[in-house]
Amino acid sequence: MPTYTPPLRDMQFVLHELLNVEAELKQLPPFAEVDADTINAVLEEGGKFTAGVVFPLNQIGDKEGCTFDAPSKAVTTPTGFKAAYQQYCEGGWGALAADPEYGGQGLPIVVNNAFYEMLYSANQAWSMYPGLTMGAWECLHAHASAELKAKFLPKMIEGVWTGTMCLTEPHCGTDLGILRTKAEPQADGSYSITGNKIFISAGEHDMSDNIIHLVLARLPDAPAGTKGISLFLVPKFKVNADGSIGERNTIHCGGIEHKMGIHGNATCQMVLDGAEGYLVGEANRGLNAMFVMMNGARLGVGMMGLGITEIAYQNSLTYAKERLQSRSLTGPKAPDKAADPIIVHPDVRRMLLTQKAYAEGARAFGYWIAIELDKAQNHPDEATRKASQDTVALLTPIVKAFMTDNSFECANLGMQIYGGHGFIAEWGMEQYVRDTRINQIYEGTNTIQSLDLLGRKVLADQGAKLKQFGKLVAEFIEREGIDPKMDEFITPLADIGDKVQKLTMEVGFKAMQNPDEAGAAAVDYLRVVGHLVYAYFWARMAKLALQKQGSGDRFYESKLHTARFYFQRLLPETAALIRRARSGSANLMAMPEDLF
Known part of the structure; x- marks a missing residue:
């Protein structure tokens, strides 16, 4: 049976020592009074809830799955899911980072982000119910009318109403420009919406009293393509003028998907048959409004990747210390036992350190992005807000793709560490492999994230946003490069920074001549830039570990060992990635289709 312990020590290290979150928040008026003690208290209680209430349901949810009753069109969640969600609502967890005007607690995104890391480690399938709700109310908060916000946000923030986003249709996934769902204006100002999602x-x-769907659809006179998409709020139950639940709306579940993983989350086919809905934001600009939720979801999926990476590492480590198999190549390390624990073997250590390095690198990066998002929304200085917005825009594809690719690798490494037992359900590791696999597909596949990074975020502005992040890295290199103890981290960081700059220029020039060159290089390019980001944060963490390694706290000794492993074993992957990215599109596109 798997276990989970919230990694509070490393979370606190990242928040308070690496990112100095209290000082950062003091610059933001809504959070100026939020101190380290408050943050620690919230996360400690959050750790108790995630480990004690949500985690025990993870294997139950995987085994039972959700049940669809065709006559009633109702879905029943696994045993314990509904009761755990009631505890979540009673604890106010859904209101953590929400606007106090509508019943929220008004804490910063970075605190909510850290709490959700623990939720995703504990039970990704369960956590998606409140996670999607959070994204839906954020979208409504940003774009809905005052009337809709007053009517729907308080219940959603309280958690008694949940939320979804309805984008995909049977004939279109990412290419939303060809969606067919239609919205007909009604005399009372509402819309009649018909289509299939x-x-x-x-x-x-069955976890909440109402479900608030955010639905993309087309108005009768809408232009073709993505410029003709509008966003609508469509409740499962209509809501009366006094806020009470009214009659059933004509939106229902036509069936649930039978999936590889995340069995505890209902993945539904939704049928809208003249369902009553309300326009959110401007007509024909629905995709812009939905991007608030989609980008939030991309950051959230990245945190799902971190969550699975962390729990895969924790359980792999426990198993590696307990499982006896063979003797160390340098002689017995446990002579009193029949064999040595497998942690003595170099390749097992390689796999464990890969998991550890990717988990701790993702935590530093993910929390930092959350602070940048807090600054983008709340900093009093307009230039600072704009800079943070640009940083979040640039790096969101890396959060989503790099962190989830690494997560799938780390879950597979966990299965390998367990050997044959990893393939057996009762140990739990095979579930993590299945559950995390969807994260590379969700919210735009990782290839689409790569195209977004290279095409929209880098080449479209001649690398301006990338140069802004590069300046941050360069300033750190200049500041720390004079310390001989930092040379083993600064030299490779400077090297990868230089290589990213050259690769960007080369790919950009080739793409001007042939757009397929960008498509051919994009996936490798994103991974190279991802390593630049991780190298920057690992160098910063190494600096802190060097400063405190004499303190007697072995946490810093562990951090320094992991930093060295990252730079010596994982960062060198970029050499092959760069060579592949530079090889061009001909080796992919030259072969005629009939020769495949």
């Missing part, structure tokens, strides 16, 4: 996570369930 698929792959709608948490689209129907």
